[in-house]
Amino acid sequence: MSETTREPDARRLATEARDRVRFEEDALALSDQVYRVARHLVGSREEAEDLMQETYARAFRSWRSFQPGTNLRAWLLRILTNLNIDRGRRQQRTPDQQPLEESDYFLYNRLEAAADGGTSDEQRVVERLSQNDVVAALSEVPHDFRDVVVLVDIGDFTYADAAQILDIPIGTVMSRLHRGRRILKQAMAETAVGGEE
Amino acid sequence: MTAADPCSHCEEMMQPFMDRVLTDVERAEAETHLDECAYCRKRYRFEEHLRVFVRHAVQAEPMPIELKTKLQELRTPLQ
Numbered sequence: 001m002s003e004t005t006r007e008p009d010a011r012r013l014a015t016e017a018r019d020r021v022r023f024e025e026d027a028l029a030l031s032d033q034v035y036r037v038a039r040h041l042v043g044s045r046e047e048a049e050d051l052m053q054e055t056y057a058r059a060f061r062s063w064r065s066f067q068p069g070t071n072l073r074a075w076l077l078r079i080l081t082n083l084n085i086d087r088g089r090r091q092q093r094t095p096d097q098q099p100l101e102e103s104d105y106f107l108y109n110r111l112e113a114a115a116d117g118g119t120s121d122e123q124r125v126v127e128r129l130s131q132n133d134v135v136a137a138l139s140e141v142p143h144d145f146r147d148v149v150v151l152v153d154i155g156d157f158t159y160a161d162a163a164q165i166l167d168i169p170i171g172t173v174m175s176r177l178h179r180g181r182r183i184l185k186q187a188m189a190e191t192a193v194g195g196e197e
Numbered sequence: 198m199t200a201a202d203p204c205s206h207c208e209e210m211m212q213p214f215m216d217r218v219l220t221d222v223e224r225a226e227a228e229t230h231l232d233e234c235a236y237c238r239k240r241y242r243f244e245e246h247l248r249v250f251v252r253h254a255v256q257a258e259p260m261p262i263e264l265k266t267k268l269q270e271l272r273t274p275l276q
Contacts, residue, residue, distance in 0.1 A: 035260035056268045104211045108243045134254035
């Protein structure tokens with residue numbers, strides 16, 4: 001082998017190694033944000049931790065398929081949601097039937113009614129819910145709806161990003177998001193004032 | 198027109214309003230109604246507040262430090 005063929009080869013390898021290191025650093029820098037979303041796509045912390053490790057292992061293996069300049073956080077979450085679906089983790093948790101959600105003013109109306117015409121500060125009532133209550137209410141939302149709510153409202157993804165991550169049309173993202181938020185509010189109402197209907 | 202109509206229309210507009218996906222005309226329509234209607238205004242304000250509250254409540258749990266270490270260990274070793 002001559003020097004002339006070895007040198008460009010070595011340079012190529014060095015460039016690739018540098019790109020890979022940068023990719024891995026960028027991906028790890030996003031891990032907190034990815035975790036916050038992952039934590040609420042699955043039922044438990046343990047599942048979220050397993051899923052994060054599988055996702056990063058897969059991402060580090062297939063880093064070459066990431067297109068620099070595109071949204072890395074969305075790319076990582078696409079891997080994560082696909083792994084989550086592949087594992088069938090979601091199946092056992094959610095029944096097939098979809099709940100009937102109430103209207104958008106429902107939670108406010110319930111809190112107002114519960115205050116019984118007295119001095120109702122509805123915002124305070126909601127704030128009496130603990131973090132755990134909100135997390136529990138969110139986990140009651142069926143996964144199809146929850147995935148979208150988590151990506152858009154917690155992960156701050158656009159409708160278009162969420163559509164790409166979940167591989168569904170934008171119109172489906174919007175309708176699931178709207179219904180998912182209503183279901184969440186219903187679950188919160190039950191926690192805040194009890195489901196006495 | 199009955200009084201309930203504009204309010205239920207306003208309720209329908211609430212999520213797209215807050216997501217900023219209404220057209221200019223629809224948005225102006227909703228704003229006009231909100232200016233006149235305390236019933237809807239209170240509910241919109243509540244919703245805004247609720248979204249922030251939910252986001253904070255749900256994001257509060259940080260990633261466990263051990264997980265961070267495990268992810269670091271998945272990195273490709275440097276040759």
